[in-house]
Amino acid sequence: MEAPAVNFTLLLFILLLVTGAFWVVEKFRFSRQRIAAANAAAHALRTRREELAKQGIAPDASLSDENIAAARENLLRQPWWLEWTAGLFPVIAFVFLLRSFVAEPFKIPSGSMEPTLVPGDLILVNKFIYGLRLPLVHDRLTSGEQPQRGNVIVFRLPKDPAIDYIKRIVGTPGDTVSYENKHLVINGVPVAEKPDGEWFDPNSMVYYQQYQEMLGKTRHRILINPQAPAYVLGGPPGDFPHRENCHYNTEGFVCKVPQGMYFVMGDNRDNSEDSRYWGFVPERNIVGKAFFVWMNFGGLKNIGPIH
Structure with a gap:
Protein backbone atom coordinates (compact mmCIF):
# COMPACT_ATOMS: atom_id res chain seq x y z
CA MET A 1 0.00 0.00 0.00
CA GLU A 2 1.74 3.12 -1.16
CA ALA A 3 1.50 6.48 0.58
CA PRO A 4 0.46 9.59 -1.33
CA ALA A 5 3.25 11.56 -3.00
CA VAL A 6 2.87 14.29 -0.37
CA ASN A 7 3.43 13.36 3.28
CA PHE A 8 -0.03 14.21 4.61
CA THR A 9 1.07 14.10 8.25
CA LEU A 10 3.82 16.63 7.53
CA LEU A 11 1.41 18.83 5.58
CA LEU A 12 -1.11 18.66 8.41
CA PHE A 13 1.61 19.53 10.93
CA ILE A 14 2.63 22.59 8.90
CA LEU A 15 -1.02 23.70 8.71
CA LEU A 16 -1.28 23.14 12.46
CA LEU A 17 1.70 25.42 13.10
CA VAL A 18 0.50 28.14 10.72
CA THR A 19 -3.10 28.19 11.90
CA GLY A 20 -1.97 27.85 15.50
CA ALA A 21 0.22 30.95 15.18
CA PHE A 22 -2.71 32.95 13.77
CA TRP A 23 -4.97 31.57 16.54
CA VAL A 24 -2.56 32.78 19.25
CA VAL A 25 -2.21 36.24 17.68
CA GLU A 26 -5.98 36.42 17.20
CA LYS A 27 -6.70 35.46 20.80
CA PHE A 28 -4.19 37.77 22.45
CA ARG A 29 -4.09 40.71 20.03
CA PHE A 30 -6.51 40.95 17.11
CA SER A 31 -9.64 39.99 19.07
CA ARG A 32 -8.74 42.44 21.85
CA GLN A 33 -8.23 45.19 19.30
CA ARG A 34 -11.65 44.48 17.75
CA ILE A 35 -13.32 44.43 21.16
CA ALA A 36 -11.75 47.77 22.07
CA ALA A 37 -12.78 49.29 18.73
CA ALA A 38 -16.32 47.90 19.00
CA ASN A 39 -16.75 49.18 22.56
CA ALA A 40 -15.39 52.60 21.59
CA ALA A 41 -17.73 52.85 18.60
CA ALA A 42 -20.76 51.80 20.66
CA HIS A 43 -19.83 54.30 23.37
CA ALA A 44 -19.47 57.08 20.80
CA LEU A 45 -22.90 56.32 19.30
CA ARG A 46 -24.57 56.27 22.70
CA THR A 47 -22.85 59.53 23.64
CA ARG A 48 -24.05 61.11 20.42
CA ARG A 49 -27.61 59.95 21.13
CA GLU A 50 -27.48 61.43 24.66
CA GLU A 51 -26.17 64.78 23.33
CA LEU A 52 -28.99 64.97 20.79
CA ALA A 53 -31.52 64.16 23.49
CA LYS A 54 -30.19 67.00 25.68
CA GLN A 55 -30.71 69.37 22.74
CA GLY A 56 -34.27 68.12 22.32
CA ILE A 57 -33.48 66.50 19.00
CA ALA A 58 -34.94 63.06 18.39
CA PRO A 59 -32.13 60.68 17.26
CA ASP A 60 -32.64 58.84 13.99
CA ALA A 61 -32.91 55.08 13.65
CA SER A 62 -29.17 54.64 13.25
CA LEU A 63 -28.76 55.45 16.96
CA SER A 64 -31.25 52.89 18.22
CA ASP A 65 -30.06 50.19 20.61
CA GLU A 66 -30.58 47.54 17.90
CA ASN A 67 -28.44 49.39 15.34
CA ILE A 68 -25.74 50.16 17.88
CA ALA A 69 -25.63 46.47 18.83
CA ALA A 70 -25.49 45.50 15.14
CA ALA A 71 -22.64 47.93 14.50
CA ARG A 72 -20.75 46.53 17.48
CA GLU A 73 -21.22 42.94 16.25
CA ASN A 74 -20.00 43.93 12.79
CA LEU A 75 -16.79 45.33 14.26
CA LEU A 76 -16.28 42.19 16.35
CA ARG A 77 -16.58 39.86 13.33
CA GLN A 78 -13.38 38.15 12.20
CA PRO A 79 -12.07 39.14 8.76
CA TRP A 80 -12.10 36.35 6.16
CA TRP A 81 -8.37 35.71 6.38
CA LEU A 82 -8.64 35.02 10.10
CA GLU A 83 -11.64 32.75 9.60
CA TRP A 84 -9.51 30.65 7.23
CA THR A 85 -6.49 30.55 9.55
CA ALA A 86 -7.23 31.01 13.25
CA GLY A 87 -10.81 29.80 12.73
CA LEU A 88 -9.61 26.48 11.28
CA PHE A 89 -7.03 25.80 13.99
CA PRO A 90 -9.35 23.82 16.33
CA VAL A 91 -10.49 21.60 13.45
CA ILE A 92 -6.95 20.97 12.20
CA ALA A 93 -5.73 20.31 15.76
CA PHE A 94 -8.52 17.77 16.28
CA VAL A 95 -7.79 15.96 13.00
CA PHE A 96 -4.04 15.98 13.66
CA LEU A 97 -4.43 14.51 17.17
CA LEU A 98 -6.98 11.95 15.96
CA ARG A 99 -4.76 10.75 13.09
CA SER A 100 -1.59 10.79 15.17
CA PHE A 101 -2.76 9.10 18.35
CA VAL A 102 -6.12 7.35 17.79
CA ALA A 103 -6.89 6.08 14.28
Whole structure:
Protein backbone atom coordinates (compact mmCIF):
# COMPACT_ATOMS: atom_id res chain seq x y z
CA MET A 1 0.00 0.00 0.00
CA GLU A 2 1.74 3.12 -1.16
CA ALA A 3 1.50 6.48 0.58
CA PRO A 4 0.46 9.59 -1.33
CA ALA A 5 3.25 11.56 -3.00
CA VAL A 6 2.87 14.29 -0.37
CA ASN A 7 3.43 13.36 3.28
CA PHE A 8 -0.03 14.21 4.61
CA THR A 9 1.07 14.10 8.25
CA LEU A 10 3.82 16.63 7.53
CA LEU A 11 1.41 18.83 5.58
CA LEU A 12 -1.11 18.66 8.41
CA PHE A 13 1.61 19.53 10.93
CA ILE A 14 2.63 22.59 8.90
CA LEU A 15 -1.02 23.70 8.71
CA LEU A 16 -1.28 23.14 12.46
CA LEU A 17 1.70 25.42 13.10
CA VAL A 18 0.50 28.14 10.72
CA THR A 19 -3.10 28.19 11.90
CA GLY A 20 -1.97 27.85 15.50
CA ALA A 21 0.22 30.95 15.18
CA PHE A 22 -2.71 32.95 13.77
CA TRP A 23 -4.97 31.57 16.54
CA VAL A 24 -2.56 32.78 19.25
CA VAL A 25 -2.21 36.24 17.68
CA GLU A 26 -5.98 36.42 17.20
CA LYS A 27 -6.70 35.46 20.80
CA PHE A 28 -4.19 37.77 22.45
CA ARG A 29 -4.09 40.71 20.03
CA PHE A 30 -6.51 40.95 17.11
CA SER A 31 -9.64 39.99 19.07
CA ARG A 32 -8.74 42.44 21.85
CA GLN A 33 -8.23 45.19 19.30
CA ARG A 34 -11.65 44.48 17.75
CA ILE A 35 -13.32 44.43 21.16
CA ALA A 36 -11.75 47.77 22.07
CA ALA A 37 -12.78 49.29 18.73
CA ALA A 38 -16.32 47.90 19.00
CA ASN A 39 -16.75 49.18 22.56
CA ALA A 40 -15.39 52.60 21.59
CA ALA A 41 -17.73 52.85 18.60
CA ALA A 42 -20.76 51.80 20.66
CA HIS A 43 -19.83 54.30 23.37
CA ALA A 44 -19.47 57.08 20.80
CA LEU A 45 -22.90 56.32 19.30
CA ARG A 46 -24.57 56.27 22.70
CA THR A 47 -22.85 59.53 23.64
CA ARG A 48 -24.05 61.11 20.42
CA ARG A 49 -27.61 59.95 21.13
CA GLU A 50 -27.48 61.43 24.66
CA GLU A 51 -26.17 64.78 23.33
CA LEU A 52 -28.99 64.97 20.79
CA ALA A 53 -31.52 64.16 23.49
CA LYS A 54 -30.19 67.00 25.68
CA GLN A 55 -30.71 69.37 22.74
CA GLY A 56 -34.27 68.12 22.32
CA ILE A 57 -33.48 66.50 19.00
CA ALA A 58 -34.94 63.06 18.39
CA PRO A 59 -32.13 60.68 17.26
CA ASP A 60 -32.64 58.84 13.99
CA ALA A 61 -32.91 55.08 13.65
CA SER A 62 -29.17 54.64 13.25
CA LEU A 63 -28.76 55.45 16.96
CA SER A 64 -31.25 52.89 18.22
CA ASP A 65 -30.06 50.19 20.61
CA GLU A 66 -30.58 47.54 17.90
CA ASN A 67 -28.44 49.39 15.34
CA ILE A 68 -25.74 50.16 17.88
CA ALA A 69 -25.63 46.47 18.83
CA ALA A 70 -25.49 45.50 15.14
CA ALA A 71 -22.64 47.93 14.50
CA ARG A 72 -20.75 46.53 17.48
CA GLU A 73 -21.22 42.94 16.25
CA ASN A 74 -20.00 43.93 12.79
CA LEU A 75 -16.79 45.33 14.26
CA LEU A 76 -16.28 42.19 16.35
CA ARG A 77 -16.58 39.86 13.33
CA GLN A 78 -13.38 38.15 12.20
CA PRO A 79 -12.07 39.14 8.76
CA TRP A 80 -12.10 36.35 6.16
CA TRP A 81 -8.37 35.71 6.38
CA LEU A 82 -8.64 35.02 10.10
CA GLU A 83 -11.64 32.75 9.60
CA TRP A 84 -9.51 30.65 7.23
CA THR A 85 -6.49 30.55 9.55
CA ALA A 86 -7.23 31.01 13.25
CA GLY A 87 -10.81 29.80 12.73
CA LEU A 88 -9.61 26.48 11.28
CA PHE A 89 -7.03 25.80 13.99
CA PRO A 90 -9.35 23.82 16.33
CA VAL A 91 -10.49 21.60 13.45
CA ILE A 92 -6.95 20.97 12.20
CA ALA A 93 -5.73 20.31 15.76
CA PHE A 94 -8.52 17.77 16.28
CA VAL A 95 -7.79 15.96 13.00
CA PHE A 96 -4.04 15.98 13.66
CA LEU A 97 -4.43 14.51 17.17
CA LEU A 98 -6.98 11.95 15.96
CA ARG A 99 -4.76 10.75 13.09
CA SER A 100 -1.59 10.79 15.17
CA PHE A 101 -2.76 9.10 18.35
CA VAL A 102 -6.12 7.35 17.79
CA ALA A 103 -6.89 6.08 14.28
CA GLU A 104 -5.64 6.84 10.79
CA PRO A 105 -7.41 6.00 7.51
CA PHE A 106 -5.71 4.20 4.63
CA LYS A 107 -6.82 2.86 1.26
CA ILE A 108 -5.89 -0.58 -0.09
CA PRO A 109 -4.53 -0.17 -3.66
CA SER A 110 -3.52 -3.74 -4.54
CA GLY A 111 -4.52 -7.37 -4.12
CA SER A 112 -1.56 -8.52 -2.00
CA MET A 113 -3.81 -9.00 1.06
CA GLU A 114 -6.67 -10.75 -0.71
CA PRO A 115 -8.99 -12.28 0.34
CA THR A 116 -8.78 -10.42 3.68
CA LEU A 117 -8.52 -6.98 2.08
CA VAL A 118 -9.35 -6.12 -1.51
CA PRO A 119 -8.41 -3.13 -3.68
CA GLY A 120 -10.51 -0.11 -2.78
CA ASP A 121 -11.05 -1.07 0.87
CA LEU A 122 -10.92 1.99 3.12
CA ILE A 123 -9.52 0.87 6.45
CA LEU A 124 -8.84 2.29 9.90
CA VAL A 125 -5.55 1.72 11.70
CA ASN A 126 -5.26 1.73 15.50
CA LYS A 127 -2.41 4.13 16.33
CA PHE A 128 -2.18 3.53 20.10
CA ILE A 129 -2.42 -0.24 20.56
CA TYR A 130 1.35 -0.72 20.20
CA GLY A 131 2.13 2.46 22.15
CA LEU A 132 1.79 6.14 21.30
CA ARG A 133 4.49 7.73 19.17
CA LEU A 134 5.39 11.30 18.39
CA PRO A 135 4.25 12.23 14.88
CA LEU A 136 6.95 12.59 12.22
CA VAL A 137 9.88 11.56 14.49
CA HIS A 138 8.18 8.31 15.64
CA ASP A 139 9.73 8.30 19.12
CA ARG A 140 7.72 6.18 21.57
CA LEU A 141 5.75 8.05 24.23
CA THR A 142 4.00 5.14 25.95
CA SER A 143 4.34 1.40 26.07
CA GLY A 144 1.63 -0.75 24.55
CA GLU A 145 0.92 -4.27 23.45
CA GLN A 146 3.56 -6.22 21.59
CA PRO A 147 2.67 -6.97 17.95
CA GLN A 148 1.53 -10.57 17.67
CA ARG A 149 1.61 -13.21 14.94
CA GLY A 150 -1.52 -12.84 12.87
CA ASN A 151 -1.85 -9.07 13.36
CA VAL A 152 -2.43 -7.09 10.16
CA ILE A 153 -0.20 -4.02 10.40
CA VAL A 154 0.54 -0.88 8.43
CA PHE A 155 4.23 0.04 8.44
CA ARG A 156 6.74 2.24 6.71
CA LEU A 157 8.60 0.22 4.08
CA PRO A 158 12.15 -0.36 5.37
CA LYS A 159 13.81 0.36 2.02
CA ASP A 160 11.71 3.51 1.49
CA PRO A 161 10.06 4.87 4.67
CA ALA A 162 8.04 7.37 2.61
CA ILE A 163 5.87 4.43 1.46
CA ASP A 164 3.29 2.72 3.68
CA TYR A 165 2.67 -1.02 3.30
CA ILE A 166 0.14 -3.37 4.85
CA LYS A 167 0.89 -7.05 5.56
CA ARG A 168 0.32 -9.73 8.18
CA ILE A 169 2.88 -10.56 10.85
CA VAL A 170 4.00 -14.17 10.57
CA GLY A 171 7.22 -13.96 12.56
CA THR A 172 8.00 -12.09 15.78
CA PRO A 173 11.47 -11.37 17.26
CA GLY A 174 13.40 -14.62 17.79
CA ASP A 175 11.11 -16.75 15.58
CA THR A 176 12.40 -19.03 12.85
CA VAL A 177 10.08 -18.66 9.86
CA SER A 178 10.05 -21.24 7.09
CA TYR A 179 7.94 -21.10 3.95
CA GLU A 180 8.84 -24.04 1.75
CA ASN A 181 6.64 -25.76 -0.81
CA LYS A 182 4.00 -23.16 0.11
CA HIS A 183 3.64 -24.34 3.70
CA LEU A 184 4.32 -21.96 6.58
CA VAL A 185 6.27 -23.31 9.56
CA ILE A 186 7.02 -21.26 12.71
CA ASN A 187 9.75 -22.51 15.06
CA GLY A 188 9.47 -25.99 13.58
CA VAL A 189 5.70 -26.19 14.03
CA PRO A 190 3.57 -26.22 10.84
CA VAL A 191 0.87 -23.56 10.83
CA ALA A 192 -2.57 -25.14 10.72
CA GLU A 193 -4.44 -24.66 7.47
CA LYS A 194 -7.39 -26.27 5.73
CA PRO A 195 -8.96 -25.87 2.28
CA ASP A 196 -11.78 -23.33 2.11
CA GLY A 197 -13.02 -23.40 -1.47
CA GLU A 198 -11.85 -21.15 -4.28
CA TRP A 199 -11.45 -17.42 -4.69
CA PHE A 200 -12.21 -15.69 -7.98
CA ASP A 201 -10.03 -12.70 -8.80
CA PRO A 202 -12.06 -10.40 -11.08
CA ASN A 203 -8.91 -8.52 -12.15
CA SER A 204 -6.97 -11.52 -13.45
CA MET A 205 -10.12 -13.62 -14.14
CA VAL A 206 -8.43 -16.55 -12.35
CA TYR A 207 -9.58 -18.89 -9.58
CA TYR A 208 -7.16 -19.40 -6.67
CA GLN A 209 -7.22 -22.05 -3.97
CA GLN A 210 -8.37 -20.55 -0.69
CA TYR A 211 -7.33 -21.82 2.75
CA GLN A 212 -8.11 -21.02 6.36
CA GLU A 213 -4.94 -20.44 8.35
CA MET A 214 -4.45 -20.10 12.11
CA LEU A 215 -1.65 -17.75 13.20
CA GLY A 216 -1.55 -17.37 16.97
CA LYS A 217 -5.13 -16.56 17.96
CA THR A 218 -6.08 -15.24 14.53
CA ARG A 219 -7.99 -17.34 12.03
CA HIS A 220 -7.91 -15.84 8.54
CA ARG A 221 -7.95 -16.80 4.89
CA ILE A 222 -5.04 -17.00 2.47
CA LEU A 223 -4.75 -17.57 -1.28
CA ILE A 224 -2.35 -19.96 -2.97
CA ASN A 225 -1.83 -20.22 -6.71
CA PRO A 226 -0.84 -23.81 -7.49
CA GLN A 227 0.62 -22.68 -10.82
CA ALA A 228 3.13 -20.28 -9.23
CA PRO A 229 6.60 -21.59 -8.28
CA ALA A 230 7.44 -22.29 -4.64
CA TYR A 231 10.72 -20.37 -4.73
CA VAL A 232 11.01 -16.58 -4.42
CA LEU A 233 10.41 -15.09 -7.85
CA GLY A 234 13.50 -13.46 -9.29
CA GLY A 235 15.78 -15.53 -7.10
CA PRO A 236 17.21 -14.63 -3.68
CA PRO A 237 16.91 -10.88 -3.00
CA GLY A 238 19.86 -8.58 -2.69
CA ASP A 239 21.23 -7.06 0.47
CA PHE A 240 19.02 -5.89 3.36
CA PRO A 241 19.67 -5.57 7.11
CA HIS A 242 20.28 -9.02 8.64
CA ARG A 243 20.23 -10.69 5.22
CA GLU A 244 22.55 -13.33 6.70
CA ASN A 245 19.62 -14.57 8.82
CA CYS A 246 17.85 -15.90 5.71
CA HIS A 247 18.51 -18.89 3.52
CA TYR A 248 16.79 -19.22 0.12
CA ASN A 249 16.41 -22.42 -1.89
CA THR A 250 14.33 -23.89 -4.70
CA GLU A 251 11.57 -24.75 -2.24
CA GLY A 252 11.29 -21.35 -0.57
CA PHE A 253 13.21 -19.85 2.34
CA VAL A 254 14.05 -20.04 6.06
CA CYS A 255 14.62 -16.86 8.12
CA LYS A 256 15.57 -16.20 11.73
CA VAL A 257 13.85 -12.99 12.85
CA PRO A 258 16.24 -10.60 14.67
CA GLN A 259 15.32 -8.94 17.93
CA GLY A 260 13.27 -5.78 17.50
CA MET A 261 12.08 -6.84 14.04
CA TYR A 262 9.17 -8.67 12.40
CA PHE A 263 8.65 -10.88 9.37
CA VAL A 264 5.52 -10.05 7.37
CA MET A 265 3.74 -11.65 4.42
CA GLY A 266 0.66 -10.91 2.33
CA ASP A 267 -2.35 -13.21 2.54
CA ASN A 268 -2.21 -13.51 -1.25
CA ARG A 269 0.93 -15.59 -0.89
CA ASP A 270 1.89 -15.80 -4.56
CA ASN A 271 1.13 -12.16 -5.32
CA SER A 272 2.75 -10.18 -2.53
CA GLU A 273 6.00 -8.25 -2.29
CA ASP A 274 6.83 -8.71 1.38
CA SER A 275 9.62 -9.69 3.79
CA ARG A 276 10.68 -12.45 1.42
CA TYR A 277 11.91 -9.75 -0.96
CA TRP A 278 13.03 -6.75 1.12
CA GLY A 279 13.63 -8.15 4.59
CA PHE A 280 12.46 -7.54 8.14
CA VAL A 281 10.27 -4.72 9.49
CA PRO A 282 11.86 -2.81 12.41
CA GLU A 283 9.49 -2.27 15.33
CA ARG A 284 10.03 1.48 14.92
CA ASN A 285 8.53 1.36 11.41
CA ILE A 286 5.16 0.01 12.56
CA VAL A 287 2.41 2.60 12.15
CA GLY A 288 -0.39 0.62 13.80
CA LYS A 289 -2.78 -2.31 13.64
CA ALA A 290 -5.42 -2.43 10.89
CA PHE A 291 -8.72 -3.27 12.57
CA PHE A 292 -11.72 -2.22 10.45
CA VAL A 293 -12.86 -1.81 6.86
CA TRP A 294 -15.27 1.12 6.94
CA MET A 295 -16.05 1.45 3.22
CA ASN A 296 -15.42 0.13 -0.25
CA PHE A 297 -17.28 2.03 -2.95
CA GLY A 298 -16.90 -0.93 -5.30
CA GLY A 299 -18.85 -3.22 -2.96
CA LEU A 300 -20.06 -3.30 0.63
CA LYS A 301 -19.57 -6.99 1.46
CA ASN A 302 -16.07 -6.50 2.92
CA ILE A 303 -17.08 -3.84 5.46
CA GLY A 304 -16.39 -4.99 9.03
CA PRO A 305 -13.60 -6.05 11.40
CA ILE A 306 -10.28 -7.19 9.94
CA HIS A 307 -9.15 -10.69 10.94
